Structures are given as C-alpha cells and as structure tokens.
Amino acid sequence: MSLITVIAELKADMELSTLSEAEISQIIRRVFTMLGWDADNRREVKPEHAVANGWVDYALVPHDVPQVFVEVKKGGEPLERHQEQLLEYAGKDIGLSVLTNGLDWWFYWEQRRFATASIDKDAPAEIAELLSSVIGKENVDTGKAFETALSLAELPKAWEALLAEPDELLVELVAHKTQELCGEVPDAGAIRAFLGALPDAHALQPPNAAGRKRGNGGKPDLTLVFNGKRYPVDYWKMCLVRLCEVLASIHKDRFADVLTVPSLNCPFGQRPYFSRRESELQEPLPIGDTGIYVHTFVGSHQVKRLVGLIASHFGHDPPVIEESRPP
Template structure:
C-alpha cells in the first residue's frame, strides 16, 4: 500500500499540468485513485458515497463503514483557495457528528478533527503538500489516517488525536521553523520583498528597489545585514568549470545576487539583459507555441497575487505578452522568475531540463 502511494504521489508532483484540471477531473483522476490505494472500493456507493446530501447541501465524498459516515472529503480545483471552504466542510462534519474530515485540491490535503473546539485552523491537525514534503512521510500519514482498515478499527482517529496534541507536533515544528526561515531568507517570497520595500519607505521616506532588498536578504542569510557590502559570490560550479546551472525543481534557487549570463530554451540560446527578460522570453515562446490554450497560465497564482492576468491593473509591473490579451507580473526576484518560468513551461508539458540557465 505504501509503495503504491509513493508512486502515485511522485507521479502527481511531477505532472505540472494538474494545476489546470477542474474539480471533476481531480475527483476521478486523483481522489478516487488514492482511496482505492488506501483499501476503499470506489465503485461501492455504500462505502464511498459521492455527493452525500446534508439538508440542501452536499459534501463531495463520504467514506462509510456499515452505513455510518466516518470521513467527509471536500474537493476543490487546484486554482482555488482552500481556506475559503474550511467553514463549510467543518459545519457539515459537525452537524453529522463526523470525527474526521479532509479538504483537498488533489495536490494539498488538509486534515481536520471537526468536533474539537477552536477555529477552523486550530482543528486542522495535519497538512500534506505533494510538492513540498517528503513523499515517504506523506504516504505514512495517509495510511495512518485514511486507510480503510484504520478507519474501521478506530486507529485513524487515535493517530489523529495523537498528532493533534502530542509532542510530535511540537518536535516537527521545532525542526521545521528554522528550515522555513532559512527558505524565506534564501528564497524570499515576492510578498515578503514587497512588504520590506513598503516598510522601509514608511520608516525612511525612501523607497528601495527590488535589487536592494534581494541584496539585503542575501547578506542576512550570510550573516552580514547590509546592502552596501553585498557582492556576488560565484558558485563553486561556475568558478571551477563554467558549466551552466541545471535546476531540477528542488534546486531552482540560488539565483539572487547573481546576474544571468545566458539561457537555453528548448535548444535555442538567448542572452537576456535581466532576470525580468528571462521570464518575458519564456512567456513569449510558450505563447507562440500554445496560443490556443494559453489560458492555462491564469492558474499560476500565489496565495495573494497573480503571476499572469488578463487585467494589467491586477499586477504591480505588468508586461504584455506578444501583443496578446495576457499580461505577466515582472516585479519578482530572480528565484521567483526561474520558478514561474518552469511552472509555465510545465503547464504545456515541458520538462525543467528544457530550460538551462547560466548565471554568475
């Protein structure tokens, strides 16, 4: 069971086109597959009940044992904000006395103990992210919390309660917080950069540009929190061999404080003058090749910002793509530009290796 889950999770995390799927496709292509791997019979409506009715409302799936609702699962498409649907799911679960519920878009899974006290977030005891977390750890949790045998025996609820209140949660958080901080400093989110820009302007009256902030954060990561002392330190790979950096998704970082030298996109070499131009080149080439279904790009959004839009007013520094109706956000740091480029390419079936970047 665990090995099959690991294989399925890896397939999903390597398939960026899943971001474009609708809710129905997520249900049939991901949710039912995982339930089957976890020992449930998706063809038995007495076991996996779709569109379970609660008064005039419906929950997407109810997992049932001998006619009793054990788990409610609510499914959304990947482009939706899950936070907006927590209250609805937990209200359904509370009314029906269901002890365990799951809110998912197929890529991110949030687990809740609905009958506990506290806010929606406080009742969420575990979150699985197929793109960020260790696949073995996710598979173990899925077996513990959602396998039919554990649901039937009550072990799943015991495991959930233990996760909710045990020291294990504290230990994991204690280990994860420094890693999270390190990731933020080494690969700052665009919202963090913008927040620092605005706060600095409020304090000093002067507005720093993005490069100032990136240099500051880079130096902070190295233990020297200043802008003036910042300098580019070539990577060992660049110094020793001059070999272009290749970047599987897990390594699409480390570009801050570096200058792009050249890129190879689908075998063609370009010499962009800035990181901003890298994203523009990639976007134009993807539009040239896939104009008919370029709407896919609109699913690429952060938690509070869009990266592509039909409305230029939605973006901070919009650039039009090839005189089309599409605009792209260019107010991004170097790492984010690489990630957005790879995400866009992935939507159309290209591999990370189709984009090679050389930077110093």
C-alpha cells in the first residue's frame, strides 16, 4: 500500500474530524511508517519526547539526534490554538516542526509556517509529495528535507522582493500574457503599479510564531560607487543612468560605442539597451546631451548585471551598488 492510498482512505473517512487525539495519533504513526520511519522503534520515532517546558508528542530521531517535532491534536481541533506551544517546544534547537489534527497539517521552519496540507481539500498525490519531501525518513536522514523547508520558507521573501522591485522578466511575462488575452500590450508602468498593489507575501502568512518583526519593506537607499566616487540615487534604474552619464563625461570621444553593447535577450525577442531612437526602447531615458537613450525597463537584478557590463565595455572595473533600508 502506498502513502497516496493511505491519504485517499483518510480523505474518504467521514469521521476523521471527530476522532480523539489517541485515535489521530494512531493514524500519524501509520503515516510515519509509510514515510519510511520505524514507528515501533522508540529510538527513531520517540513519543512524548521531553523538552524544557513540556513534552512534544513525537520526535523523529535519525542518528540518535532529534531533528523533527510533530505535535498531534484531536480531529477537527483548530491548529492556530496550538502553534505557539509547538514553536516554544521547538525553540532554537529544532528547525523543522509539524502540527496536525489528522485532517490539516501545518509545517514550520525556524518559527515560520512555510506550508500547509489539507486531507479534505488537497489531492492525495500532492499531500504525499509534500510529506515525503519534508518529513520522509530518507530526506531527513540526508538533510534534503531541511533544504526543502528552507527554500519553501524563503518563497514569500522572494515574491515580496519581486513585487517591491518587479523583475524585468516578470513584467515582460505579464505584458506578453495580457497581449495574448486581449491583443493589447499594457504600459510597463501600469504593470508595475498592478504588481505593487498585490498583497505582499507577509500579508499571506499566518499569525505567527513568536511575533517576529520584519523590515518595513520600504524603498532602499541606493548609492552607486564608481571610480572611487559615490553617487546617491533614488531608484535602481537611475544607477544605470548615472553610470552612463559619468562614462559619457569620461569618454566623450567614444561614448557612442555604448550602442554596441550586446542587446537584451528576452523571451519575446531581442531589444537594444541603447539607441538614438526612443521608440526602440522601453521606458527610455536620455543620457545627458549625448543624443543616446538607455532602456530602463529593468529591475534590480538586471541593473546590477548591466552596470558591470557597461563599465567593462569601457575598460573599467564594475561599480558597486550599496543598498540599505531605512529603519
């Protein structure tokens, strides 16, 4: 019998939400077994594991060292009532922990909930894959489970960063899909405004976990450092413009060589970074009085790469962009 089959049986069990904690605990032990753990070996699946301020229902113990805590509640019990208790049990020593009432499963990495599964709502195959990747014995043994938990926990931060400073590729993809749907290409600024209005990733997080503070997500203070000089700027794209202005003043006679910088490769064709014709660029900005415009439809990652490319094009070391956020 496979783990998917076991989960499908649970999905069909109409009494699951009414079972006692002891009955749910029996089900969890069965799941442990399907995940490769020896549920009858107290050295590997340790029940009532003592911690400084109580006992956690189960500790998964590969190589004689507790690595995962699992707290079990009765069927249908609201999990939000118990997450603080579990995270206190885990403290600083246990990075990966799980809270379940048999029907719902909440997964935590270092005090932050990073994934959930619902026997009632989710597909058995999807639940099995998540359980296997995060608390399967082989993956816990090898450490891969912790890598998976960390990567899933960082996803909200990655999404928040994309929304705060939309990556060029993300905006391009939205523009392309919009064109497919309605035949019109929206303005890049409108797309950025739309993405910026989406709920940030932290707004989608559960009430958490020891009330940890987060940064204000405000616009960073930026400074372009080039050739020993510092140039404060307001926006990422202005790092690009400012560098070009400096290079234009240094290389007056040959700044037009910037027009030979390799074109931008994107999923929808090649576009130049520089041109004398504004119509060839997205969000073009002039470079001083050179008559040359620069493509500024770029996010922070593209700016960091592009300033290095342009500086090296003129024989200079890559500039540094210092970034700090207001307290």
